[in-house]
Amino acid sequence: MNRRLNATLLLGLILSGLYAASYSALLKQGREFNHSASSAGIWNLPPGALLALAGEFKGLFADYLTMEAGAQLGTELVRKQEGGFRVVKKHYDWPNIHRIFQAAQTMDPSFAQTFIVAQGWLPWEPANMVVETQKILQTAALSRPWDWQPYRSMGFNAYYFLNQPGEAGKFFLQAANTPNAPQFLSILGARLAQKGGATKTAIVIMKSMLTDKNPEEPGYVDILDRLHALEGVLLIEQATASYEKKLGRKPSSLTELTASGILAALPPNPYNLDYCMDTTGVIYFDKPDCL
């Protein structure tokens, strides 16, 4: 009887020891590989597999994934021994966070939370993922024809991060073309597009915008003035190109251009300023000092 009891106790002790050793080893491993654990998830699956897995609950999956992205982006606090908390410099796995946003967009390309949070983090230091952010915004813009914000953000990124004023202008004009977009977008877009050498594009987009607007609408006259100014710029640009083709160089000033006879006179500027050409040959309609 005693022998059987001893054997049972011994077996119990061995099993308890095994359990304690394996569980504590697992916990230790979990602590060591904590950050790699957070980079593993369903968002690493290919888009087709994700869609198949989500079935009819794609929207809920997208909600969960944006929340996961938010959790990975959030601040990490650690309890101090003396009490209170301190902020830890967190290691952000940007490619992984980008994959989460992509997965969320695969599930629900229209969800605003995805592109707004992505825009708030990905193009900035230290992630520097401007091109990737533009793709996310492009998907959102195509899926949300009622929303001007994705194109507005694309315009901002093109101007601020990529230093492409012409592209930025096009994006702002596309944003201005969406319903209920603020008036300033068309003015800003036209200005940037022209600055970037896309005057023709700016004119076409502004004309298309005017066809949808009521002349009595506030801001209509502002857009019309801007359109006329751009048409003036385009006329001068075309004359400058002809001049260059004929004489093999750019005109040094607008006076030289009109004196050559290629352009009889400068077009009227609705802003009551003289058109101006800078040293690189760019034409302006709103530069009073013309430097």
Add this chain to the structure above:
Amino acid sequence: MQALRNIWFLALATCTEGIRHRALWAIVCLAALLTMANLGVTNLYSWDLGKVSVEFGLSAVAFTGLLLVFFLGMKILADDLERSRIFLVLSRPVSIGQYLVGKYLGLGMILLLATIILGLSATLSMRYVLWKYPAYVPPDFSWLVYVMALTCQWLSLMVVLAASVLCFSFASQPFIALLLAVSVYMVGQNMELLRRVVLENPQAGALSGQENLVIALSWIFPNLSFFDKKYAAAYGLAFSGQEFLLLCLYAISYSALLLFFSAILFKRKELA
């Protein structure tokens, strides 16, 4: 006429049996919980709160409906066999076809009741969210589209129920029938995805060149993704009446066809 009466009585009896399972009480509790959860979950987001609320509400209806089909529905069908109650029914002038249609309609009534209860509770929570955060209501949001999406959800459940009845009619064990029904549901949810991947992508891996097989499969399995209108309801997208009518027609014809085959297969089943 007698056939219709038999079907009606069977449907009523099945519905009553379902209610006696206290499933509806569980659904009412779940509805209350989901209503509260909807309010809580929506507050976790900063944008598109209307979308989150609508999608959560409709997903709750879908999820509960699936639980009812796979567990309550299959249990009611299996109980008839296991407790030999089916012999009581079939010993009367009731055909196997009438028995299956009656059971199907009775379970459909339970699903309808559950969809109405859950749909109403989801509507209440959504109304609250949309009232509290009017800035986040999608510009073209329509309650009509929401009701149509809810109806499509119920139609989708009816198709899954018909597929479950078919699986039950030939499977030797209720558990196998359950597994088959779940598989049909999963295949049905991804049928459209598979069809599009194979037809629109020339490099579809192992399925390249198998377009005809995939097209054939898409005609055999239910295409459940057509019924998924949560996205349209959540963002207030267009959902035409014509599409809605076509979906109703598809659900009715496909379910009727499955019940027809179920009756044929059930006659061959070893009941004893």
